Amino acid sequence: MEYQLCVIGAGTGGYVAAIKAAQLGAKVILIEKDNLGGVCMNKGCIPTKTLLKSAEKWQDLQKLEEFGIFVEGMAYDWQKVMERKNNVVYQMRKGLEQLIKLNKIELVVGKATFVDKNTVHLVTDNPDDERDIVAKKIIIATGSEPSRPPIPGADLLGVITSDEVLKLDEIPGSMIIIGAGAVGVEFAGIYAGFGCMTTVVEMAPTILPLCDVDMQKRMGLVLRKQHIAIKTGATVKSITRGVEGLAVTIESKGKEEVLEAEKVLLAAGRRPIFVAEELDRIGVSHTKKGITVNEKMETSIPGIYAVGDVTGMSMFAHSASHQGLIAAVNAFEGEAVMNYEAIPSCIFTQPEIAQVGMTEQECKETGRQVVISKFNFMANGKAVSMGETEGLIKLIADEKTHKIVGCHIMGAHASDLIMEGLIAIQQGLTAENLADCIHPHPTLSEAVGEAAMGLFGNMIHQVSMRK
Known part of the structure; x- marks a missing residue:
């Protein structure tokens, strides 16, 4: 069966592109190898903001006396916190499933591999569903994954990424977070808010390197008030086994220091997900940072587009969403251009x-x-x-x-x-x-x-x- 559009990846960029194309009258197939909604809905924006709200509620309770309210026996149940997070994700995913159905988009769970510029080979858990998908236009929206920096010991048990930190069965007594960008400081706020002794290590001279200088300074003061230790201008040399669990050796201004914690969270960025050899075979240009696209979100091969984190450009969910709209419009309706000059960024600290x-x-x-x-x-x-x-x-x-x-x-x-x-x-x-x-x-x-x-x-x- 031939489709007018095949979208590979059902994250924010992919599903928005699929829905927009369907609204423009295209016959669309949407292929996702994991859960509908991608990183944002399942491992990023939604679950982290849900946990942040729980941490915020807990911290608000500590301030009730300021408002003339006195409550005894306050406590939190981490299992209930995680249960709510999972329920919110499930609710959002089910809602998206309904949107996909209402727009008459064929959703398939499986892995897609390029055969040529108009064909992908689909493999699913059901061998009978294995087939070639032919489409006039293809949008690549395969997203990104957490980077594991080349630090000796980064593969030790207890060293986790933003994927695993959302699945912890209990609040660790202590945690070292490597990276003080948006992801690092958000998780620092969550776990410190629930009583975890948290230290943030950043190679740059300041936390939040991409933020305005006043935001950097003020948030640094706020984090310290929240009992979060900050080590900036520090290079991580190694991670080894320690007395408390893990020992992180850092170097700053020529001096080495050893920090210890039960868990180490790697929050030093993300990398795009694509198979270079596969793209080379069909002639799609790419770099280590992502698939190369023009302002219309089109790749070096006419009719093949890429949106979201896989492009390495403005790696925000809202950017991916807009890129999806741009790609769908250009594929079927007319001319649309992606403008990167006024893209907001939000960091959900407290x-x-x-x-x-x-x-x-x-x-x-x-x-x-x-x-x-x-x-x-x-x-x-x-x-x-x-x-x-x-x-x-x-x-x-x-x-x-x-x-x-x-x-x-x-x-x-x-x-x-x-x-x-x-x-x-x-x-x-x-x-x-x-x-x-x-x-x-x-x-x-x-x-x-x-x-x-x-x-x-x-x-x-x-x-x-x-x-």
Whole structure:
């Protein structure tokens, strides 16, 4: 049977591409070797955010006395925490299954291997289902997997990745996390929140290397308040057996130090999943970072597209989703281009961090003349009433045009507040445009308006922090 589209991989990029193509009238087959929903739904975004919410609830209980509420005998059940996480994932997956059916997409669990540029060979658990799939267009959406850095001892029992850390039967007494990017600090927050003695080791000079400098500094202070130890500028030399379980030898400024913990979590990035020899056979260009695509998400072979983490470009679920839309539209309807200039990133620590556009460091490196304004959550009525005063809105605007070029937020609901900054950057809005918007009171969004006022004028509830 010939299909108009074959999508390999049913993660965020793959299933969105399949649904969009089906909506455009295409006959679609979607092939997934594991669970529907890919990494995000099963091993990433959804399960981690579910655990983060449990950790947040537990930590909120410790602060109830501040709100005049006294509760005795508080306790948590880790098995129940994990059970809820699994139930949330199951619920989301079942909902997606229904969407696939409603859009009349053929979903097959199996492994697809390229035969030629229009054919893949399908192998499933049922030998009778083995067959060749012929399609006019193919979208590769095979995702990524956790990287295992070449550290001696990285394969020891007790050294885990972000996949295994979501399956722990109990909270370890101690954990060393190698990597202080988004994944590392999020898991640090989860496990430290439940009482695990947590240490984060980062090779870069600061935590969250891709974040704005103010977010790096403030989150470092917050993590230390949460009793998370931080070792930056540190290279991991080896992992061996130790008294407590595992011993991690690190080197910083020419000095070696040995850290010990029950578990070691590798959180040093992800790598795309593809078979190089298979792609070479059909002529699809690729590098170690991923499959090479143009702005239309098309590979070097016309009619074959790649989306999501397998491209190595903007490895976020929301980027994969949009890439899936772009690929489907270009395959069947017309012209669409992927724009990477205004893609937000969110880090679900407590409090959250969200950012879009240029950082202060990038402005300095490129010589762009900008004005920067900062507004603290401490001066926002809603934040004070919530007891969530740890936060900051930082807006960056072009000095000449006054257009917003960067928005960085640390604080409660930062992942929701970032949309105002995203729209401003994408639509070319100025500081005055944002400041002129009437923000409802009392809300956290007022902090964005205040920061905008502070760019080229004066804030109302705080002395302007402009530079």
